[in-house]
Amino acid sequence: MKKENEDQVKTLSEGVIGLLTLILLPITFFLDAFVVRELWKWYVVPTFHLPALTLPVAFGLWCVGFALVGQSSPLKPEYCKDPFKQLTDSILTRVVVYGLGALGTVWL
Numbered sequence: 001m002k003k004e005n006e007d008q009v010k011t012l013s014e015g016v017i018g019l020l021t022l023i024l025l026p027i028t029f030f031l032d033a034f035v036v037r038e039l040w041k042w043y044v045v046p047t048f049h050l051p052a053l054t055l056p057v058a059f060g061l062w063c064v065g066f067a068l069v070g071q072s073s074p075l076k077p078e079y080c081k082d083p084f085k086q087l088t089d090s091i092l093t094r095v096v097v098y099g100l101g102a103l104g105t106v107w108l
Contacts, residue, residue, distance in 0.1 A: 033059035
């Protein structure tokens with residue numbers, strides 16, 4: 001009986017993690033595109049007199065850059081046994097440190 005309860009809790013937690021991933025991934029993609037668009041607007045437009053980017057174009061540019069350079073995961077699975085913590089930490093690291101950190105550096 002106890003094993004059955006543990007399996008149900010594990011299945012439920014995996015479902016919650018999957019749902020959170022489906023909700024948070026589009027948000028992080030939007031924030032990535034927003035950061036690229038703002039940095040382009042602050043640096044490239046005044047320097048090279050090029051037009052500003054729309055969010056879809058900025059997202060495409062981010063995808064190309066990501067495909068060329070890549071990015072390793074901030075947390076390795078062997079270091080973190082809790083998948084929920086790994087998911088939240090990697091999303092927080094990506095959005096806060098990389099994205100908003102880049103924008104904050106520009107504002108200084």
